[in-house]
Structures are given as C-alpha cells and as structure tokens.
Amino acid sequence: MAKQPLLKGLISYDAMETIRNTNEWLGASARAMASYPAFAMIPHPMFRIMSAWGRVTERSFSRMVIKPDWNIPAIAGPGGQDHIVHVERVLKKDFGDLIHFRVARREPHTRKILLVAPMSGHYATLLRSTVVSLLPDADVYVTDWHNARDIPVSKGKFDIEDYTDYLVDFMRHLGPDLNVVAVCQPAPLALAATALLAEEDPKAQPRTLTLIGGPINPDAAATEVTDFGNRMTMGELEYLVIQQVGFKYKGAGRLVYPGLAQLASFIAMNSEHHASAFIDKIFAEARGEGSEADRHNKFYDEYLAVMDMTAEFYLSTVERIFKGLEIAENRFTVNGKQVDIGKIKDVAVFTVEGANDDISAPGQCVAALDLCTGLAENKKQQHLEPGAGHYGIFAGKSWRLNIRPIVLDFIDENSGSEKPTPRRRPAGAKAHTEPKGLTSRQLPV
Structure with a gap:
C-alpha cells in the first residue's frame, strides 16, 4: 500500500508534463498548417483564426517550463547617460x-x-x-x-x-x-x-x-x-498536491508541489478573466493587431512561467x-x-x-x-x-x-x-x- 501514493505522484507529474507538451505541439502544428501560402488563396477567416490560436497556444504552453530573463533596462544617469x-x-x-x-x-x-x-x-x-x-x-x-x-x-x-x-x-x-x-x-x-x-x-x-x-x-x-488551509488536513494536502518529479529533469524523484498544479489553481481563482484575455488575444492576432511586446504577452510570459x-x-x-x-x-x-x-x-x-x-x-x-x-x-x-x-x-x-x-x-x-x-x-x-x-x-x- 505504501507504494501507491508514490506511483500516483510519479504518473501525475509526467501526465501534466505530457498534457503541456501535447498542447504546445498542437499549437505549433495549427500555426504551421494554417500558415501555408496555399491557404491564402482561400478567403476564409477560419485559417487566420486557426493560425492565431496556434501562435497563442504554442507560446502559452512553452512559457510554462522556461525561466524568464530579468531583462532590466539601462538606468538613466544624472548626466543623461x-x-x-x-x-x-x-x-x-x-x-x-x-x-x-x-x-x-x-x-x-x-x-x-x-x-x-x-x-x-x-x-x-x-x-x-x-x-x-x-x-x-x-x-x-x-x-x-x-x-x-x-x-x-x-x-x-x-x-x-x-x-x-x-x-x-x-x-x-x-x-x-x-x-x-x-x-x-x-x-x-x-x-x-x-x-x-x-x-x-x-x-x-x-x-x-x-x-x-x-x-x-x-x-x-x-x-x-x-x-x-484550514479546511484541508495535512494528510489530504500531501496526498492531493505532492508529486514526484519525473525522469525528464535533474530532480527526478524529488517530492514537490508542481508548478503546473499551482498554475492551475491560480487560473481557477479568476478563470473568466483569463479566458476572456486569451480569446481577445486570439482575435487580435487574427486581425493582425498582435505584437511581440504587447500587454498580454508581457503579463502572461511571466504569469505562466511557474516553478516547482x-x-x-x-x-x-x-x-x-x-x-x-x-x-x-x-x-x-x-x-x-x-x-x-x-x-x-x-x-x-x-x-x-x-x-x-x-x-x-x-x-x-x-x-x-x-x-x-x-x-x-x-x-x-x-x-x-x-x-x-x-x-x-x-x-x-x-x-x-x-x-x-x-x-x-x-x-x-x-x-x-x-x-x-x-x-x-x-x-x-x-x-x-x-x-x-x-x-x-x-x-x-
């Protein structure tokens, strides 16, 4: 019986990573497929929306395993330098x-x-x-x-x-x-x-x-x-949220509260707002109004980057x-x-x-x-x-x-x-x- 939670944690961690990886791949595939020049001959907005969905989805799921850079801009000195x-x-x-x-x-x-x-x-x-x-x-x-x-x-x-x-x-x-x-x-x-x-x-x-x-x-x-925290017992918390790092990373076998699980709880707290933000971003991309450094990308590049x-x-x-x-x-x-x-x-x-x-x-x-x-x-x-x-x-x-x-x-x-x-x-x-x-x-x- 003692091995069951261990096996549960290992499968759960790798399952979450598999889901993330699959969504990143689906986004990349949709972006590439809908961007073929041949489809430009077909005046149907679905191809633009598909390409936009792919770009937003690929970027969102890829950000989840990348540590953001500090990107600190230069500081202006008193002499204007x-x-x-x-x-x-x-x-x-x-x-x-x-x-x-x-x-x-x-x-x-x-x-x-x-x-x-x-x-x-x-x-x-x-x-x-x-x-x-x-x-x-x-x-x-x-x-x-x-x-x-x-x-x-x-x-x-x-x-x-x-x-x-x-x-x-x-x-x-x-x-x-x-x-x-x-x-x-x-x-x-x-x-x-x-x-x-x-x-x-x-x-x-x-x-x-x-x-x-x-x-x-x-x-x-x-x-x-x-x-x-007051509603849940320590035993319930340990069973529900603690998992083992999968074999993909150096910390394989370490017991963690996974970043992806934490992200799911963050998003669930304000799911309607996040859903609206992503829908708006997809349509903005489809209209050609998206940019690399817009407010959506700046915020979600950081928000979606989580750590165990x-x-x-x-x-x-x-x-x-x-x-x-x-x-x-x-x-x-x-x-x-x-x-x-x-x-x-x-x-x-x-x-x-x-x-x-x-x-x-x-x-x-x-x-x-x-x-x-x-x-x-x-x-x-x-x-x-x-x-x-x-x-x-x-x-x-x-x-x-x-x-x-x-x-x-x-x-x-x-x-x-x-x-x-x-x-x-x-x-x-x-x-x-x-x-x-x-x-x-x-x-x-």
Whole structure:
C-alpha cells in the first residue's frame, strides 16, 4: 500500500508534463498548417483564426517550463547617460542564489536594499518591475530561488527553517547597512531571520525591515487562501498536491508541489478573466493587431512561467505558518532554537498592506508590529494603501506612485545619517501611513 501514493505522484507529474507538451505541439502544428501560402488563396477567416490560436497556444504552453530573463533596462544617469545593468551572482547555494543588479559606471549607492522574493510558484523575476523602480535610487539585491525540479535529491531537503537560514546568511553577507524588503510569503520568515540575527549577531542586523503583504498572522483576517488551509488536513494536502518529479529533469524523484498544479489553481481563482484575455488575444492576432511586446504577452510570459516548490517547504509553510500560527504566536523554532521576535530592538520595522488584498488581507501583515515587543514605538510604522490589491502593493500603480516613495523615505529616516534627506513622494501624493497605535481595521480606506 505504501507504494501507491508514490506511483500516483510519479504518473501525475509526467501526465501534466505530457498534457503541456501535447498542447504546445498542437499549437505549433495549427500555426504551421494554417500558415501555408496555399491557404491564402482561400478567403476564409477560419485559417487566420486557426493560425492565431496556434501562435497563442504554442507560446502559452512553452512559457510554462522556461525561466524568464530579468531583462532590466539601462538606468538613466544624472548626466543623461544610460548605465547598463549587469545581473551578477554574489552567493550561490543549492536552492537559491543571492544576485546583485550592478549598475555599470555608477558608484555604489548609499541605499542598499535586499528584496526577498516569494517562493510561491513563480520565479523571482515576478519582482522585475519592483527592481526596475528601485534601481535609480538604490543598490538592489534579490533572492533568486531555484526550481525544485532541477535540484538533485542528493542536495537534501529545503523547508521553512532552511529558507530562514538562507536569509540569515544573505543578510550577514551584505552587512549592517542593509535594508530588507520582504514581499508576501517570505515576510514571516524575514521577520524570524532578523530576530535570529538580533540575538546571535547584532552587528549583522539590517537597518530596516519592510514587510509587504505577508501572512504574519493569517488568522487576523480570513481569505480564500487561509480558509483553504484550514479546511484541508495535512494528510489530504500531501496526498492531493505532492508529486514526484519525473525522469525528464535533474530532480527526478524529488517530492514537490508542481508548478503546473499551482498554475492551475491560480487560473481557477479568476478563470473568466483569463479566458476572456486569451480569446481577445486570439482575435487580435487574427486581425493582425498582435505584437511581440504587447500587454498580454508581457503579463502572461511571466504569469505562466511557474516553478516547482519542494514538498517540505510547502507543507511546513501550511502546517507551521498558517495552521500552527508559530510566527503569529512567537513560537517559531529554527534547528531546535526558539526564535524570539521580541529580541528585535534596533531594526526599524515597516508593514505595508493593500486595502483590497484578497490573498493576504489587511491585518495579517501589520500583526508583526505587535510581535516586536522590544522595539521602540518610533521605530514601528505601518501603511494601508487604499484600493490596492495584492500585486499592486509591490509592482503595480500603487507601488510606483505612492508605496515606493514611502518605503524610500522610511529607509532614509532610519539610515543613521545626520543630514536630512529629500522627500521622495510625488508632489500632491498623500501618504496613508498611520502610527502604530491604530489597528488595520481603524485605518482609513
């Protein structure tokens, strides 16, 4: 009986890859067949629609197994000269690297920012627009997590404790003048890593910690994500979503939560919108109005590129962060050591939430400030962005126009510099930042 789930997982993983591969082939075949010059003699729109369907289908299914490139554009310098951005690997580890966006011919910036990317189905390139928006004003580093399907089983496990250890190593390597910005899923683990450094190596602590839309206390405000985690038992989750990587990849035999399965759940959450977007794209291609760099391709080239997550990371996240509330109740342990968030005394902490966030609802992230019992009130700050959803608070219009300037101001205010720094909020922009004393439900919406 013990072999049945093993066989089920292996067949399921390869079956999904087979379905993806078949759809890519069908798209390529339809595109090629409908594009024969001979069919141009037949004035029937079906051939154009068939060719357009083929192009869109082939591209969509091929993107699912390709890691997107960073494609960071050149940064304009003060003299009007463009500065090329080089992506350099600073630290290499089995499950993720620390990468640096080095701006050529520019002196190191006084603001050093580590963007902690989520490990939740998509690559770190999901933060591309966030990186681009910060590069003119900061020296930027990012955690670049690897696809679990490409990591041999011999490299061992990777769970939330290992993830936290990685963050500690990255922060320690970058030094005490660092400003950490954790987006979504890694927010509770970035908080734990900061607490570990505060106790074990205070000189390596970052100056500031900004937590954006993270589930510090998932029970503070219910969403579909938290409801799903509470409804399912760990046994049900393991049986339904955990599979073995097939023989096609280096990580053959590794237990993972497959990226294709995650993508199916992402799309199911908003299936009507996605179906409409693809139908519109097919007809636009058929009319000859499609382009390589249109909004559809830009968005879906990233959205459809998914990565497998190690089974132990996914299951430990659900069990310990969402169900067990170990971070929310300050009971988290790493390698048998208790992590006390109250040990954070010198790191300024800032939480950012979106009023319309349906993944990490308002109240979940700001809970971090109550856990920082050893931190002075003037080092705590929170912001609720009106009208912003989950994506908007770190990569959309709300981030660009309001949140990014506020984050940079927060970093400058806690930089230790004696000189006052210029305000970077756009003229007329209103900061909806409130003192710690108000709860998220009391903030203006």
